[in-house]
Amino acid sequence: MSGYQASEIEAKWQEAWDAAGLFRAERVEGKPKYYVLEMFPYPSGKLHIGHVRNYTMGDVIARYKLATGHNVLHPMGFDAFGMPAENAAMASGGHPKDWTYGNIDTMVEQMKPLGLSLDWSRMFATCDPEYYGQQQALFLDFLEEGLVYRKNAVVNWDPVDMTVLANEQVENGRGWRSGAVVERKELTQWFFNISSMADELLEALDGLDNWPAKVRLMQENWIGKSRGLQFDFERMDGGEPITVYTTRPDTLNGASFVGISPDHPIAKGLEGDPEVDAFLAEARKGGTTEEAIEKAEKLGYDTGIKVKHPLTGAELPVWIANFILMDYGTGAIFACPAHDQRDLDFCRKYDLPVIDTFFALDVPQPVESEAFVPPKTEKVRWVDHFAGLDMATGEEAIDATIDFMEARGLGKGVTKFRLRDWGLSRQRYWGCPIPVVHCEACGVVPEKKENLPIELPYDEGAGPIDFSVPGNPLDRHPTWRDVDCPACGNPARRETDTMDTFVDSSWYFARFTAPRAETPTDMTEADYWMNVDQYIGGVEHAILHLLYARFFARAMHICGHLPEKSKEPFDALFTQGMVTHAIFQSEDAKGRPVYHYPEEVELRDGKAFLKEGGAEVEIIPSAKMSKSKNNVVDPVTIIEQYGADTARWFVLSDSPPERDVEWTAAGAEAAHKHLSRVWNLSGRICEMEDGAQGEGDAALLKEMHKTIHDVTMGIESFGFNAAIAKLYAFTNTVSKAKAGKAALREAVMTLAKLMSPMTPHLAEDIWAHQGGEGLCSAAPWPEADEAMLVDDEVVMPIQINGKRRAEISVPKDMDKAEVEKIALKHEAVQKALDGDAPKKVIVVPGRIVNVVA
């Protein structure tokens, strides 16, 4: 035997699985199904080791479920629309479509050698017209149900390039290409009415027991349900009252001004005044992200308008402030600087009054430069509170205030959500066209379904699809825009905006259940395969993607494309960490950083040296892989060097799956050595003489059952690293066991089966060598014998005052009193007690004894 040759083994078994059609998913009524899905990749060009980890995790689950008798659906596709394809076209010419499909081919080619148990027959890319045509059909259905509508919203506007920018294209408030200061500009856009489901999406989080608590919490905060007070400020000049919404009505006494958004109708009404225009222009500078708005310098403009405080009758000025969002509440607030840091900074800057409305119980200090913002559950002392409160918490005061205002007809308790409607229009080429037509006579007209898909124009060669000029090529296309109105037949213009790529990824999981259907889904298939039993992906998608998909599933149910049970489409969610890698960095003569590829570097005693020249380089550990830092590990290289099983084993072995894992060459080497060890072990067992039982048979069997139990639990609970640790330990046990051939053969075949979800090729090879029946991948999962899991004797540590001082070995079932008696007789305990009686003795059966002296 020549040793473990991964490349030969892996190709051979992949062919065998293919030939057996092992991973082809077909609906079998009555057979329990299991749908495993990893978030599908963006076709960036090359497979990343992070993908390998992600898909291996899903594969472990898929293969395990196959072995436990499930009909497994494990599909793969590509999230193929998006900006990088246009950026590539901008940088080096070519067409986004060619770039994208080229990348998909490469990535599929790189993915196949990993031996993933995927049903490749179901593969699609979201840029396939067959897919996005169905997405257009969904859009039309949503439109009919009132789930899509048009309104104005702000975008990042580059005033030099005259184009809309993505947040990513805004760097420090400036356009990435032009360098011009970005402005916030309003545009009419399409919106999904996700806020109409805000309460439902919030309530349903409670039912998602198999989602990480942190994701549910993040979504809860994002939806941001709040109860507050909505009320009017009368204008002294008799104009339309200003309606404000506040979540802190209890601080109404401390109001020092009323603030309105630069996009508020009153602010717009003042446009034309050069001073106002100048301020609004200034206030609209910068990007649209909440982060940019929060961090921007707080600016205000006194409109000169005065309003009357509804309770005190005091006159308050109305200011336009750049940090007030038109999208949240009513776009108008009252500011209470004493109890809000942002308001306080603003008031100090513009010399507005600061009025304390409550003080801490112990030291009543007036607010100076720091706002007093205690938790809403803390009792504070109120100053002349209108509802007659003296000592009360913020929560109590808020309720009392709302009651007080409602009773007098001055305001209304209102529940609002932070969640905004989902703007889906993108002024870009490489996305799903929005299937509507603008007609002068008929207005916005939906396309007829029989005209779908509305395909993107390809226009081979140079020409209309040109990215050397800023803006959307569809918008300047000479012919694509021109259509006849589907309603009246007169000349009209096609909508040139395309859909947000989040739309593409909001229903692909449903499409996988019937990827070639002539409608978005096939209800028979959807009813059988849905829901996704286990969804796996990065935490970075905790909010947007997962919330949008939840909305889409509900919307699809309303339109009859998904069953009721799929309103929550993902039964269980797991969020995995990234794969990181050290950066090897030195400096050039001018002190600029130079990054070295891992293969250029040699490691000795924890230090890194250049292979060429031998100079020492700095090691920066655990950095996110990035092309510009030269620390990307290419899975293809790893597979060529060690094989897919080694790569799979390594990415699962060291770190817990939800955390980042650091790729190290030493770790990969070690994983490969271990797999060789197992392979050799199997070989040695094959060559043994038949016959005699070994003295270690019973002990080996016992360890085997414990390992089955631990590994099974490990896989079920996503503790892959811990499961692998048990497999290491069991390998050591088997190789040291003084057992007969039959027992060893059973042990190593069990080891192979337990390893098969992680290292399926190696497992298959060992299975065949040991004469296993059929394919290892198709063999049933072993079951642990409960009787084998318990030891008759247990070692119990004895603590004295919480510190471990001794241990005793007692029968497993010995009762507490007996254990206590033995423990107290122990010399260490006797010594500690020094003749006194113990104050207390705690015996936790089978675990520990603690003597309090």
Added chain:
RNA sequence: GCCCGAGUGGCGGAAUGGUAGACGCAGGGGAUUCAAAAUCCCCCGAUGGCAACAUCGUGUGGGUUCGAGUCCCACCUCGGGCACCA
């Protein structure tokens, strides 16, 4: 700025509120070898001690508990998200 996580030996990490450091890497010692590679065996948190053992030790500071890596409060550092990156 706001929301959510994470922090344990030289390193990756293990540990239903119950013996902190399983398992792996690196390192040290030994066996084998003419020698090396490969392989196999043993040791391996810090400090003190020949040793038995003792003290300290899970980012920092407090707290709850017979007992805290685990629960609570405050803080520090790093990571994710902030609605047009996917």
